[in-house]
Amino acid sequence: MFNGCGNALITPFRKDLSLDEAAMRRLVERQVQAGIDFLVPCGTTGESPTLTRAEHLRVVEITLEVATGKVPVLAGAGGYNTAEVIELAHELQDMGADGILSVTPYYNKPTQEGLYLHYKAIAGAVKLPIIVYNVQGRTGVNVETATLKRLSEIDNIVGVKEASGNIGQMAAVCHQMPANFAILSGDDAITIPLISLGGRGLISVASNEIPAEMTKLTNLAMAGDFAGARAMQRTWLPLMEVN
Numbered sequence: 725m726f727n728g729c730g731n732a733l734i735t736p737f738r739k740d741l742s743l744d745e746a747a748m749r750r751l752v753e754r755q756v757q758a759g760i761d762f763l764v765p766c767g768t769t770g771e772s773p774t775l776t777r778a779e780h781l782r783v784v785e786i787t788l789e790v791a792t793g794k795v796p797v798l799a800g801a802g803g804y805n806t807a808e809v810i811e812l813a814h815e816l817q818d819m820g821a822d823g824i825l826s827v828t829p830y831y832n833k834p835t836q837e838g839l840y841l842h843y844k845a846i847a848g849a850v851k852l853p854i855i856v857y858n859v860q861g862r863t864g865v866n867v868e869t870a871t872l873k874r875l876s877e878i879d880n881i882v883g884v885k886e887a888s889g890n891i892g893q894m895a896a897v898c899h900q901m902p903a904n905f906a907i908l909s910g911d912d913a914i915t916i917p918l919i920s921l922g923g924r925g926l927i928s929v930a931s932n933e934i935p936a937e938m939t940k941l942t943n944l945a946m947a948g949d950f951a952g953a954r955a956m957q958r959t960w961l962p963l964m965e966v967n
Contacts, residue, residue: 728761
């Protein structure tokens with residue numbers, strides 16, 4: 725379900741800092757029309773750490789209203805309070821989200837066992853597919869390959885958004901995870917290398933600006949046309965650097 729190019733949606737606000745619902749609808753519709761493979765509202769690109777719970781749920785609700793029946797919706801639900809993450813995940817499940825993207829706990833630097841137990845608790849509380857988001861540079865903690873391998877054995881933990889920045893680790897993840905485990909790039913600029921190692925797509929920031937182009941680049945790489953994908957990457961590299 726979560727293969728190809730997904731868009732990490734931004735969250736638009738008005739000058740008075742209220743959620744711009746009309747702009748949100750336009751953004752989602754633009755992504756769908758451009759051929760994006762799935763949508764990711766309320767990830768960290770969507771300012772999830774600074775949204776109120778009501779804003780978070782409303783963004784996902786709008787995304788589902790526009791996108792349901794067209795593309796899957798992988799809604800953000802992450803953080804360092806396991807109980808709060810579970811509560812939010814329950815609400816997103818009830819709303820009709822197709823899956824959950826859950827960033828690792830940040831600041832408190834849990835152990836690998838702590839990470840495993842955190843994700844195991846979330847997975848045990850909801851039925852939705854869960855994508856682990858590993859971004860050590862932002863959170864201060866890395867999901868090591870051995871830990872991810874343990875997590876992959878939990879039925880509804882189905883993939884990882886890999887943004888560790890460590891190509892060696894990415895290669896190990898691609899080599900050691902089950903064939904049906906979705907390994908997605910969390911960095912636009914390394915999409916081609918990760919797919920060449922066995923990755924199955926991208927959760928893109930640059931696609932907020934160039935959705936059709938990033939979707940085409942990802943699909944070319946997944947089809948094995950790396951020359952074509954690299955040609956596109958050279959054209960759009962300045963925009964990819966927003967990550």
